[in-house]
Amino acid sequence: MxxxxxxxxxxxxxxxxxxxxxxxxxxxxxxxxxxxxxxxxxxxxxxxxxxxxxxxxxxxxxxxxxxxxxxxxxxxxxxxxxxxxxxxxxxxxxxxxxxxxxxxxxDQLNPASRSQRNVAHHYDLNGRLYSLFLDRDRQYSCAYFPTGTETLEEAQVAKKRHIAAKLRLDRPDLEVLDIGCGWGGMAITLARDYGARVTGITLSQEQLAVARQRVEEAGLKDRVRIEMLDYRSWKTPMDRVVSVGMFEHVGIDHYRRFFTTVRDALKEDGVALIHAIGRSDGPGSTNPWLAKYIFPGGYSPALSEVLPAIEKARLWATDIEILRLHYAKTIEHWRARFAGNRDTIASLTDERFCRMFEFYLAGAELSFRHMGHLVWQAQLTRRVDTLPLTRDYMFEAERAATPARA
Known part of the structure; x- marks a missing residue:
C-alpha cells in the first residue's frame, strides 16, 4: 500500500x-x-x-x-x-x-473580472460570519502584539497604530488611499484618530455595504468614502497609500502593475505602506486546497519576488519590517472565537462549511508557527528625501498614540 x-x-x-x-x-x-x-x-x-x-x-x-x-x-x-x-x-x-x-x-492570472470573482468567493459570505470570530473592528489581517500578552482587540488597535506611525500622518487633512479597505476599520481609524481624508476601495459587495454603513454610523461621511473599484483603475495622486492584507490577492503576474499603480497614486512627497503575508524560504506555490476553497488566485510571496517589482516601479523601499509569529497569535485567537461560536456559525452555514473553516484556520496558524510564513510591511516613497533620516519619528508617533497600560 x-x-x-x-x-x-x-x-x-x-x-x-x-x-x-x-x-x-x-x-x-x-x-x-x-x-x-x-x-x-x-x-x-x-x-x-x-x-x-x-x-x-x-x-x-x-x-x-x-x-x-x-x-x-x-x-x-x-x-x-x-x-x-x-x-x-x-x-x-x-x-x-x-x-x-x-x-x-x-493560476495567479488575476485580471479585474477574475479578481472580483475571487474576492466574492471568500468575502461575500454571510454578513454575520466574520463578526463571530474577528475583533470588534473586523480586522481580517495580522494583529500586532508588542508584548505578546495583548487581547485580540488590543493587538488589532496596536496594528493600526503601528501602520499609522509608518505613514507619517504629521498634519491634518492628508488624503489617503486605502487599497483593499475591507470592512472600513483602517479608513475609519485614520480619519477619526489622525484627521485624514480617506478613500477606501474594495471589490467585495458585502464589505462595501458594511464599510459604508460603519462610516455613516461613525459620523465620518465628510472624511471617508468607500468605493467599489479595482486598484488598477485608480488615477488620482494622494498624500498617502495604505494596503493591508490585499497584496496576497494580486498574483505574481501583476506585481509590477500593482507597484506602478502605487507610485502613480502617490504625490511627489507621498508615503505608502504595504502590509502582506510572505514566506521565508523563497518562491513557492499556494497550497491547492487553500487555492480551491479559501483564496482562489491568492499567493503569499517571498520578498525576493516583491522587491524587483518595487525597483522596476522606481519606488524607494524606505523601511521593511518582518513580523514573526504575530499572525500565529492572531489566528490562535480567531480559532478560539470560531470554536466558541461554532453552533451559531453552523446555523448560518452548515457543518461542511464549519469543517472547511476549521481546517483553514488550523493550517493557517501552523504555516506561521512552523512553516516559515511571515508578515512583511514595506514603506515606500517616490523620493529619497521624503522622510527623516532615521526611524525615530515612527517610534515617537507610536508612543504618543499609545495609551498607558495599567
Whole structure:
C-alpha cells in the first residue's frame, strides 16, 4: 500500500495511528513527540491521500471521511507539519508541487473580472460570519502584539497604530488611499484618530455595504468614502497609500502593475505602506486546497519576488519590517472565537462549511508557527528625501498614540 509506505517514511517524531477503511489499524512511530490518531472511512479518501495528499486531507476532513480520533484537527495537522519540516515528504506531494510551480503564473492570472470573482468567493459570505470570530473592528489581517500578552482587540488597535506611525500622518487633512479597505476599520481609524481624508476601495459587495454603513454610523461621511473599484483603475495622486492584507490577492503576474499603480497614486512627497503575508524560504506555490476553497488566485510571496517589482516601479523601499509569529497569535485567537461560536456559525452555514473553516484556520496558524510564513510591511516613497533620516519619528508617533497600560 503506497500510503502506508509514505507514512512509514514521513513519521520520524511522535506517533500516528491510522484506522483504514477496511478496519485495519496501523501505528507509525518515530522518536519522542506528539501522539495523534485518525480514521479514513472511505476508499475515495484513501486514494486521494495516496496521490494528492495536499488536496485530499482537507477535502476528506470537510466530508467527514477523514476523522481525527482522540485529538483535534489542529493537533493532527501540527504533528504532520512537524514531521514534514524535519524532512519527511510524501512522494506524491513532491511531484504535485512541481506541477503547481509550473502552473502558478496561470493560476495567479488575476485580471479585474477574475479578481472580483475571487474576492466574492471568500468575502461575500454571510454578513454575520466574520463578526463571530474577528475583533470588534473586523480586522481580517495580522494583529500586532508588542508584548505578546495583548487581547485580540488590543493587538488589532496596536496594528493600526503601528501602520499609522509608518505613514507619517504629521498634519491634518492628508488624503489617503486605502487599497483593499475591507470592512472600513483602517479608513475609519485614520480619519477619526489622525484627521485624514480617506478613500477606501474594495471589490467585495458585502464589505462595501458594511464599510459604508460603519462610516455613516461613525459620523465620518465628510472624511471617508468607500468605493467599489479595482486598484488598477485608480488615477488620482494622494498624500498617502495604505494596503493591508490585499497584496496576497494580486498574483505574481501583476506585481509590477500593482507597484506602478502605487507610485502613480502617490504625490511627489507621498508615503505608502504595504502590509502582506510572505514566506521565508523563497518562491513557492499556494497550497491547492487553500487555492480551491479559501483564496482562489491568492499567493503569499517571498520578498525576493516583491522587491524587483518595487525597483522596476522606481519606488524607494524606505523601511521593511518582518513580523514573526504575530499572525500565529492572531489566528490562535480567531480559532478560539470560531470554536466558541461554532453552533451559531453552523446555523448560518452548515457543518461542511464549519469543517472547511476549521481546517483553514488550523493550517493557517501552523504555516506561521512552523512553516516559515511571515508578515512583511514595506514603506515606500517616490523620493529619497521624503522622510527623516532615521526611524525615530515612527517610534515617537507610536508612543504618543499609545495609551498607558495599567
Amino acid at each position: 503506497l500510503f502506508h509506505l509514505a507514512l512509514k517514511r514521513l513519521i520520524q517524531h511522535g506517533s500516528l495511528t491510522v484506522t483504514y477503511p477496511d478496519g485495519t489499524v496501523r501505528d507509525y512511530r518515530g522518536g519522542p513527540g506528539p501522539e495523534v490518531a485518525m480514521r479514513i472511512t472511505t476508499a475515495r479518501a484513501l486514494r486521494g491521500m495516496t496521490f494528492n495528499p495536499a488536496m485530499a486531507l482537507g477535502e476528506g476532513y470537510m466530508a467527514d471521511e477523514i476523522q481525527p480520533e482522540g485529538c483535534s484537527i489542529f493537533a493532527l495537522l501540527e504533528m504532520l507539519v512537524l514531521n514534514m519540516m524535519e524532512g519527511g515528504t510524501h512522494p506524491a506531494e513532491r511531484a504535485m508541487e512541481l506541477i503547481r510551480l509550473f502552473r502558478r503564473r496561470f
